[in-house]
Amino acid sequence: xxxxxxxxxxxxxxxxxxxxxxxxxxxxxxxxxxxxxxxxxxxxxxxxxxxxxxxxxxxxxxxxxxxxxxxxxxxxxxxxxxxxxxxxxxxxxxxxxxxxxxxxxxxxxxxxxxxxxxxxxxxxxxxxxxxxxxxxxxxxxxxxxxxxxxxxxxxxxxxxxxxxxxxxxxxxxxxxxxxxxxxxxxxxxxxxxxxxxxxxxxxxxxxxxxxxxxxxxxxxxxxxxxxxxxxxxxxxxxxxxxxxxxxxxxxxxxxxxxxxxxxxxxxxxxxxxxxxxxxxxxxxxxxxxxxxxxxxxxxxxxxxxxxxxxxxxxxxxxxxxxxxxxxxxxxxxxxxxxxxxxxxxxxxxxxxxxxxxxxxxxxxxxxxxxxxxxxxxxxxx
Numbered sequence: 001x002x003x004x005x006x007x008x009x010x011x012x013x014x015x016x017x018x019x020x021x022x023x024x025x026x027x028x029x030x031x032x033x034x035x036x037x038x039x040x041x042x043x044x045x046x047x048x049x050x051x052x053x054x055x056x057x058x059x060x061x062x063x064x065x066x067x068x069x070x071x072x073x074x075x076x077x078x079x080x081x082x083x084x085x086x087x088x089x090x091x092x093x094x095x096x097x098x099x100x101x102x103x104x105x106x107x108x109x110x111x112x113x114x115x116x117x118x119x120x121x122x123x124x125x126x127x128x129x130x131x132x133x134x135x136x137x138x139x140x141x142x143x144x145x146x147x148x149x150x151x152x153x154x155x156x157x158x159x160x161x162x163x164x165x166x167x168x169x170x171x172x173x174x175x176x177x178x179x180x181x182x183x184x185x186x187x188x189x190x191x192x193x194x195x196x197x198x199x200x201x202x203x204x205x206x207x208x209x210x211x212x213x214x215x216x217x218x219x220x221x222x223x224x225x226x227x228x229x230x231x232x233x234x235x236x237x238x239x240x241x242x243x244x245x246x247x248x249x250x251x252x253x254x255x256x257x258x259x260x261x262x263x264x265x266x267x268x269x270x271x272x273x274x275x276x277x278x279x280x281x282x283x284x285x286x287x288x289x290x291x292x293x294x295x296x297x298x299x300x301x302x303x304x305x306x307x308x309x310x311x312x313x314x315x316x317x318x319x320x321x322x323x324x325x326x327x328x329x330x331x332x333x334x335x336x337x338x339x340x341x342x343x344x345x346x347x348x349x350x351x352x353x354x355x356x357x358x359x360x361x362x363x364x365x366x367x368x369x370x371x372x373x374x375x376x377x378x379x380x381x
Contacts, residue, residue, distance in 0.1 A: 013318050016259045016295045017325035021280030021380050026365045027328035028091075028319070029376050031256055031294060033233060034335040035097035035137075035148065036120040037155040038180070039065040041127075043342055045178035052174045059186045060302050064346045065336040067124065070131040072347055073140065076338050079351050080145045083358035085370045091358050092144055094373040095137070095335075096151035096233050096256070099220040104179045112165040115158045119220060134224075141225075147372045150229035150252065152198045153217030156181050159206045161195050192265065197236035199243065201264045211246045218250040230254055231292075231373050238262045241275075244284040254290050254377045255283065258332075279327060280380055290377055295322050296331040298357060300350045308349070312357045319361065328376055 040046055040062050049056045056062035068076075080091045101123045106116035124133050140146025161181055164172040171188050172195070175181060185194050193200045199210050221229050231254035232247055239261055247255075260274040281291040296318040300311045315331070322329040337354070340347030361368055 009314070010317075013295075013321040014325070016293065017322055017327045019276075020278030020293065020327070022326035023328060023379070024326060025328075025379075026323055026368045027371055027376060027379075028085075028361060028368055029094065029292075029328055029330045029371050029373055030091065030333060031094045031096065031233070031330060031373060032333050032335055032338075033096045033151055034065065034155065035068075035095045035151070036101070036123070037098050037182075037335075038067060038101050038123065038127075039155075039182045040342060041066070041179050045180055046342065048178055049174060049180070054171055054174055054183065055187055056183070059184050061182065061184060061336055062187065064301050064339050064343050065182075065334075066339050066341040067127050068133065068335065068339055069128060069341050070133060070136055072338055072340050073133060073136045075340070075347060075351055077136075077140055077143065077145050079355045079358070081143065082355070083362055085362070085368050086366060087369070089370050090143070090145055091370045092372055093146050093333075094231070094256075095146050095148050097148045097221075098151050098153060098155050099217055099224055100154045102154065102156060102181060104176065107162075107165075108176075112162055115162060117154055119224065121224065138225075147374065148221075148225055148229070149231045149233075149256075149373065150218060150221050151233055152235050153213040153220065155196055155198060155235050157193065157195050157198050157200055158213070159201070159209060160191075160193060164191075164195075194236055197238045199234050199240055199264065200236070200238045201240060202267050204266075207240060207242060210240070211243055214243060214246045215250055218247075218252070231256055231377070233257055236262075238264060240264050241283070244289060248284055248288050253288060254292060254373060256292050256294070256373055258294055290380060292330060292373060292377065292380070294330045294332040295327060296329050298331050298333045298354070299337060300353050301334075301336045301346060308353070311353055312360060315357055316360055316364070320364075323365070328371075330373075330376075 083091045100117040100119050103116040103118045121134050175183050201207055228251035232252045233256035237258050261277050263273040265272045277291050277293050279293050283289045298315045300308050319329040337350040
């Protein structure tokens with residue numbers, strides 16, 4: 001069985017690199033999703049949900065994923081800064097961030113009929129009153145380590161979530177009482193969509209809300225960071241092509257993602273449709289959105305404990321394959337891997353692996369160039 005899995009993994013590593021833009025340069029881009037989103041608010045909330053019979057222990061995201069503290073950020077920045085490319089640039093992260101989280105009190109006050117949000121600066125002030133993580137984000141930007149980009153206004157499918165709250169779904173109501181919404185399908189599998197997938201619509205009237213959230217979210221992003229986000233990656237990789245124009249009109253010209261883009265499963269459809277993506281492909285009005293494709297995975301928090309020992313070797317194999325096909329190595333590594341608030345061991349063990357990975361990259365490919373998604377796209381264009 002392990003042999004078959006290995007063969008499938010090897011074939012998949014090659015297939016993702018077959019099509020698209022090529023370069024002889026050894027470029028490494030690290031893309032990290034979910035920054036700014038609350039996910040599991042506290043260990044107390046996790047334990048309370050378990051006591052209520054909600055099996056949050058089945059989900060790595062529910063066990064480990066939380067807002068990163070100042071300690072988390074300091075530890076991450078130290079690892080990034082300790083590895084440099086051929087021209088002296090440090091390893092750097094394109095940090096795909098949401099800019100808001102649900103305002104639970106206001107939503108409850110509306111009897112779950114109306115959505116309200118708070119911007120992430122307010123969220124950080126509530127969770128870390130004696131720290132200023134957003135200031136550390138900006139410090140990371142000034143040190144060429146951390147570049148925020150847009151991941152949606154919030155990481156929740158608002159129409160779906162409010163509908164379940166209005167119906168008094170016991171799981172989502174129990175989570176709401178703990179100021180949590182991110183109950184994924186590995187915890188509750190009876191629904192055809194994930195509450196985390198912000199743009200997975202069923203009925204066309206939901207599109208208007210999603211379009212407004214894109215426009216509003218991109219404006220909030222600019223207010224928070226002082227610049228427009230040039231790139232975007234949809235939550236859970238699900239994206240309605242009808243919303244491309246809303247992105248373009250608000251400054252987005254790059255779409256990050258995986259080998260396939262997933263389309264919403266609308267009313268009457270039994271199977272989700274997919275669109276093949278490749279580096280350099282263009283979508284949208286006047287072909288104005290450049291596509292980039294992640295071809296490397298480094299997600300130790302999502303691995304079983306026995307699999308973690310292979311995380312670095314498998315990632316290096318994928319990078320080697322990307323370079324063989326003359327492709328940039330675009331690494332997917334979600335925020336969960338750097339979180340220590342719920343489990344310090346999660347952060348410590350993963351940063352140790354990340355440090356090893358970056359060291360192996362610079363050793364195996366001394367000519368490597370660390371770039372953000374934006375820097376890569378300038379070369380591709």
